[in-house]
Amino acid sequence: MIMTQTRFWRFLLTVCGPFLIRIHSSSLLADSNDRFALDLYQTICSSYEENIIFSPVGARLVLGMVQMGAKGKAQHQIRRALRLQEDSVGEEFSALKSFLSAIPPQKQEFTFNLANALYLQEGFLVKEQYLHSNEAFFQSAVKLVDFQDAKSCAEAISTWVENKTDGKIKNMFSAEDFGPLTRLVLVNAIYFKGDWIQKFRKEETQLMDFTIKDGSITKVPMMRMQLRTKLGYFTHSQMTYQVVELPYEGNEFSLILLLPAEDIAIEKVEKILSVDQIQGWIREMQEEHVEISLPRFQIEQKLDFKEVFKALNITEIFNGGCDLSGITDSSDLYVSQITQKIAFVINEDGSEAAAATGGQVPVIMSLDSKQFVANRPFLFILKNNPTESILFMGRVTNPEAQKMRGRDMDSL
Structure with a gap:
C-alpha cells in the first residue's frame, strides 16, 4: 500500500499522538523556562552587587x-x-x-x-x-x-x-x-x-587568592582535583570564557560553571547570555582531563x-x-x-554539607590536563539533565561574603 505524506502523519499521530505531543510540550516548557531564567537573571543582576x-x-x-x-x-x-x-x-x-x-x-x-x-x-x-x-x-x-x-x-x-x-x-x-x-x-x-560523582579530596583544599568584583584580593578555601569531564572554550562578542561541567552522582543533575577570561568583567558576559548560547555549550563541550580549582562557598x-x-x-x-x-x-x-x-552550599562532597557515603574515587592524574581555576567571579547553573532545564542559577563574586558552616578558613 502506498501511503501519502499526509496519510503517514495522520497514521503517526493516531498511533503515537499523545506521546509526541507530551514530548513537544515538555520541550517547549523547558525552553520557555530557560528563557524565563535568563530574563530573571539579568533583572536580578541589575539590583544585586554580590552573590x-x-x-x-x-x-x-x-x-x-x-x-x-x-x-x-x-x-x-x-x-x-x-x-x-x-x-x-x-x-x-x-x-x-x-x-x-x-x-x-x-x-x-x-x-x-x-x-x-x-x-x-x-x-x-x-x-x-x-x-x-x-x-x-x-x-x-x-x-x-x-x-x-x-x-x-x-x-x-x-x-x-x-x-x-x-x-x-x-x-x-x-x-x-x-x-x-x-x-x-x-x-x-x-x-x-x-554528592559529586568524583569528590574533591579535603586534604587538597588550600587557601588561595580570589579577586573579587572590585579588584581587591581575599583568601578563600580553594578545592582542587583532576577529573575527566566536559570542558569548552568559547568566544562571543570578543569576550572569551571557559565552561566546565561537574556532574552529581546519578547523572540526573550537573553544575555548569562559566568563568570569564581574566581581563573580562563578569557583568559584560552576563549581558550577552542567551538560551541559544547555553544550549550551544552543552552540545560543543568536549570530554577532557581537567584540573579544577573551585572555591568552597555557601x-x-x-x-x-x-x-x-x-x-x-x-x-x-x-x-x-x-x-x-x-x-x-x-x-x-x-x-x-x-x-x-x-x-x-558547594563543598568537597557536593552540594550541602553532609556525611560522605562510600569511599573516595581515585584522582585521575594527567600530565596534559586542562585547567579551570575559578579565582575570580564566576557564574553557575544547576540543571536537571533528563529535562534539560535550569533549576538554579547564580553567580559568585565573593565566596567569603557568607561564611561556610562547619569547616571554615581557621581549619585550614
Whole structure:
C-alpha cells in the first residue's frame, strides 16, 4: 500500500499522538523556562552587587499558581513574562505537572525538596476548583491566616517551610514582613542536596587568592582535583570564557560553571547570555582531563520577587482591583508579596554539607590536563539533565561574603 505524506502523519499521530505531543510540550516548557531564567537573571543582576542564587523553576511555579486564578490583563502579563504562547492557555499546567514528575524528590544519590504555598487573609472564600487545581498541578498548600497577627503568621509560615525543606531553610519570615494591608503571600522554598560523582579530596583544599568584583584580593578555601569531564572554550562578542561541567552522582543533575577570561568583567558576559548560547555549550563541550580549582562557598538568599516581576512587566497582580476571580469572587484580593529563599552550599562532597557515603574515587592524574581555576567571579547553573532545564542559577563574586558552616578558613 502506498501511503501519502499526509496519510503517514495522520497514521503517526493516531498511533503515537499523545506521546509526541507530551514530548513537544515538555520541550517547549523547558525552553520557555530557560528563557524565563535568563530574563530573571539579568533583572536580578541589575539590583544585586554580590552573590546571587535563585530558582527559575520555583519562580515559575508561584507565578503559575497565580495565573491559574488570574483573568484578563493579569493573566496576559504573566503568560508573556513566562514566554508562553497565547493560544496554549491551560496546556502548560499539564506540561508542568509532567515536568515536575520527571524530577523525583528523592533518590539515594540526591534530595530535591520543593515547597509552595499561598497564604490568604482570613475572610476570603477560596473557590473549590482553585484549591483542587493547585493541589493537582503544584502540590501546593492554600492556607487562610490573619496577617493582623504578624508574629504568629511569620512563625507558622517559617515552620511550614522548615518542615518542607528538611530543616535546612529556617526563619523565612519575621513579623516585619506583614502588615494590615497584606492580602496574599506566595511562598516558594527549595532545597537541593547532591554528592559529586568524583569528590574533591579535603586534604587538597588550600587557601588561595580570589579577586573579587572590585579588584581587591581575599583568601578563600580553594578545592582542587583532576577529573575527566566536559570542558569548552568559547568566544562571543570578543569576550572569551571557559565552561566546565561537574556532574552529581546519578547523572540526573550537573553544575555548569562559566568563568570569564581574566581581563573580562563578569557583568559584560552576563549581558550577552542567551538560551541559544547555553544550549550551544552543552552540545560543543568536549570530554577532557581537567584540573579544577573551585572555591568552597555557601549562599543563603531571600529574594523579594515583587520588584523583579514588576521589572518584567508583571504589575497588574500587585494592584488592588486586579482580576483574580479564579481564586475568589472578592475584588479586594491582590498579591502582596512573592518570596523565595534558597540555601545553597558547594563543598568537597557536593552540594550541602553532609556525611560522605562510600569511599573516595581515585584522582585521575594527567600530565596534559586542562585547567579551570575559578579565582575570580564566576557564574553557575544547576540543571536537571533528563529535562534539560535550569533549576538554579547564580553567580559568585565573593565566596567569603557568607561564611561556610562547619569547616571554615581557621581549619585550614
